[in-house]
Amino acid sequence: MTDLATTPKADDSSDERPTDDSTTAVIDASASDAPLQWAPAEPARKKKRLWLWIAAPVAVIAAGAVVASLVLIAPGTAVAGVPVGWQTAGAATDAIDQRLAETTLILGDGGPELTGADLGASVDAKALADTAFAERPLWNVTQWNGEAIDAPVTIDTQKTTEALRAALPDAWTEPTPASVAFDGASFVVTPAVDGSGIDVASVEKQLHDAFVAGETSVTIDPTATVVASPATTENAQAAADQANAMLGNAGFYVGDERTVPVDAATAASWLTIAPDDSGTFAVTADAAKIQPLVDTLQPLVDQAPANGTVITNSSGDVLRTTIPGHDGRVLGDTSNVAQDYAAQLASGNGAYALPVEVTPAVTTKLERLLEVNLSEQRLYLKENGNVVDSWLISSGKDSPGQYSPTITGRYRINSHHDVQTMSSGAGEDGSGYWDYRVENIQWIMYFNGNQAFHGVYWHNKWGTKQSHGCVGMPNSRAKQIYDWAPNGVDVWIHT
Structure with a gap:
């Protein structure tokens, strides 16, 4: 024991x-x-700490709740009928996109069905989800169970139209586009004719309403609408007007001269006016059709220079062109003319500037002078200092009692008159030297006040002083200098 x-x-x-x-x-x-x-001895029993086993899980849960409140959307939140409460912004984005894609429209009772995905429907789901989280985070209990957030929905118009056409082909009538054609004189427009179809905007709205209401499937009544052609009458008319404006000045130019005009029918045969897919009318030109005319340009453009002649005075002023002159020219390289002109016509410009090399003309200047030598009682016609003609005249008297000399000096012709009546203005009773009146005096050119060159028909005492100050001569000679000396020609009276 x-x-x-x-x-x-x-x-x-x-x-x-x-x-x-x-x-x-x-x-x-x-x-x-x-x-x-x-x-x-037996080991001492350890004291039990039950509070650790209870408090630790509670702390973890509390910490998780805090974190969740910082990343989740408040419960009871809906975006366009899509519940997104207790979700992160990323998960809410996916939910919104998926719901819109699956939202179904039934086109009439028992009709075909189209989903949001079929219509190319879209919504900025990320922005909506981010807004929902920013405005209604889980931690903000005042925002729990708030009103639904609206979501603007858009659809792809082209994709929707194609889907509707496939689903309800009998609801569509194709529009007739406007067209432009040449009628022999000008381009004219055949107006567009509207078609019919389904109002895409109405479908978009009904999809939005169903989506916002949280409906996954809804029956709608498709609304008929007019379907206009993108190629409108207005667009066609604008293109026709532009083309007709080109027809009015079409041609090949040298400077401002339309050297080789192109008639309207020929120019129109080069052009095609048609709309693109957007309905915009474009003008195109065929360079191959332009080339045959380009091949004929050389003899129509080339020309030799023509020298000209002008009358001037001592100041060099051009008083008259007696022989018009013009520069010569030679057509340059035409290898790209047809292609360049086609591109220019497409841009709306029918005036093509040809490449030319210019040969300048020579202009002869004739500085003219009417010179009167009172001692000789002779008139000299001079060009560039050379006498080209001469004859006797009758100048003003300078004797006592009959003193009306032709005043010496340098002047210029200031006016021409083919016929006039001349009088002294002092009376017409014949009682004195200054009392006279002579009608039908011809070919008058004034140069110094009332003194002038003119014809005389009442005497033929050439070489003697006979006048009241004018320079007289036979009518035929007066007509000769009347035509020879334009206004501005120099006059020199001397002894």
């Missing part, structure tokens, strides 16, 4: 347990002489 032997305090009725470093002696009764052996 084995008894437990305790320390002297073993009989203590206390229920205290030995501490971890206490020992217990084990006594073997059958071997009373055996030495005492000490057994290790």
Whole structure:
């Protein structure tokens, strides 16, 4: 039998347990002489900490809730009928896009069905989701269960039209585009004729309304509408007007001269006026049709220079052109003319400037002078200082009692008159030298006040002083200088 032997305090009725470093002696009764052996004491029991097992999970949950409140959208939030509460902005974006793509329109009772995806419908789902999260985060309990956020929906007009045409082909009548054609004199327009179809804007609105209402499928009544051709009458008329304006000045030019005109029918035969897919009319020209005319240009353009002659005075002023002159020209390289002209016609310009090399003309200047030598009673006609003709005249008297000399000096012809009546203005009673009146005096050219060159028919005393100050001569000679000396020609009267 084995008894437990305790320390002297073993009989203590206390229920205290030995501490971890206490020992217990084990006594073997059958071997009373055996030495005492000490057994290790039981380890002290650890105190239980249950609060750690409860508090740790609660803390994790609380932390997760805080994080979730910072990244999730408030419950009860809907974007266009799509519930996005308890979702991240990314998940909400996907949900909005998917719902719109699956929203179905039934075209009339029992009619064909088209989804948002079929219509190319789109919505800025990311922006809407970001707005929902920004305005209604989970942590903001005041925004829970708010009103639905509207979502502007757009559709791809072309894709929707194609889908509607395929679904309801009998609802469509094709429009007739406007056209432009040449009638022999000008380009004229055949007006466009409208067709009919389904109002795409109405379909877009009904898709939006169904989407916002949260309807996944809704029956609509397609609305008929007029379908106009993109190639409108107005666009066609504008193109015709532009082409007709070109026909009016079409041709090949040297400077401002339309050297080789192109008639309207020929120019029109080069042109095609047709609309593109957008309905914009374009003018195109065929260079191959222009080339045959380009091949004939050389003899029509080339010309030798023509020298001219002009009358001037001592100041170099050109008073009259007696022989018109013009520069010569030689047509340059025409290898690209047809192609360039075709491009120019397409841009709306029918006047093509030809490449030419100019050979300048020579202009002869004749500086003319009417010179009267009073001592000789002679008139000299001079060109560039050379006498070209001469004859006797009658100048003004300078004797006592009959003193009306032709005044010396340098002048210029200032006016021409083919016939006039001349009088002294002092009376007509014949009582004095200054009392005279002579009708039908011809070929008059004034140069100094009332003094003039003119014809005389009442005497033939040439070479003697006979006049009241004018330079007289036979009518035939007066007509000669009347034509020879334009206004501005120099006059020199001297002794």
